[in-house]
Amino acid sequence: MSNSEHTSKQFDADLEGIRSRVLQMGGLVETQIVAAIDGMSSGSEELISRVIDAERRVNNSEKEIDDAIVHVVARRQPAASDLRMIMGVSKIVTDLERIGDEAEKIARMARQIYGRGALSIPRSIDVRQTGHKASMMLRRVLDAMARLDTAEAEKIIAEDKLIDTEFRAIVRQLITFMMEDPRTISTALDIVWIAKAIERVGDHAKNIAEQVIYIVHGTDVRHAGSATASAGENT
Numbered sequence: 001m002s003n004s005e006h007t008s009k010q011f012d013a014d015l016e017g018i019r020s021r022v023l024q025m026g027g028l029v030e031t032q033i034v035a036a037i038d039g040m041s042s043g044s045e046e047l048i049s050r051v052i053d054a055e056r057r058v059n060n061s062e063k064e065i066d067d068a069i070v071h072v073v074a075r076r077q078p079a080a081s082d083l084r085m086i087m088g089v090s091k092i093v094t095d096l097e098r099i100g101d102e103a104e105k106i107a108r109m110a111r112q113i114y115g116r117g118a119l120s121i122p123r124s125i126d127v128r129q130t131g132h133k134a135s136m137m138l139r140r141v142l143d144a145m146a147r148l149d150t151a152e153a154e155k156i157i158a159e160d161k162l163i164d165t166e167f168r169a170i171v172r173q174l175i176t177f178m179m180e181d182p183r184t185i186s187t188a189l190d191i192v193w194i195a196k197a198i199e200r201v202g203d204h205a206k207n208i209a210e211q212v213i214y215i216v217h218g219t220d221v222r223h224a225g226s227a228t229a230s231a232g233e234n235t
């Protein structure tokens with residue numbers, strides 16, 4: 001085996017190692033957001049604590065992957081297509097870390113609500129359903145990343161609008177709830193923050209989907225929509 005062949009195979013192994021670690025981090029974050037939604041619904045202190053405790057692991061994963069990316073770029077001098085993969089993965093890792101932040105926020109808000117002695121949470125069913133949709137978006141986009149499936153990535157980008165619409169509906173309902181019974185204001189405001197965190201999870205899943213398209217086609221669709229992504233297939 002020539003030195004160039006050895007270097008190429010080592011580079012491919014390095015890239016695959018980074019990709020595997022990103023998917024592992026994604027799995028951890030997905031578990032975290034699901035537990036946060038379930039903890040909000042049930043008031044389970046065990047689930048809430050598990051989410052908050054996982055934040056350090058998520059942050060450590062981000063740092064380790066960032067270090068691995070720097071190492072690969074410094075040692076392997078990647079070609080343009082490989083550099084695209086590395087840049088896309090680096091941005092995906094940032095979005096995953098921020099989803100972890102949102103999960104922790106949901107857990108802390110839930111702890112605050114139940115610590116206040118709230119026996120019922122206004123619009124909890126709507127918030128839970130929207131949360132499950134957002135977590136499913138995350139699961140699907142991680143699968144799209146693993147398979148470099150741009151068609152699925154485009155679907156996820158389009159579906160983010162549904163999460164945004166549901167968030168606005170929840171806020172309108174909560175405003176009405178607070179106006180009808182001012183005693184619920186503190187709890188209702190916490191629910192607004194939880195709903196906003198869920199909406200941000202959808203945004204980050206959409207961002208990851210956009211990076212999948214960038215990795216495959218080299219097309220930046222962050223401000224262009226799916227039509228541009230499709231056009232990238234012909235370039």
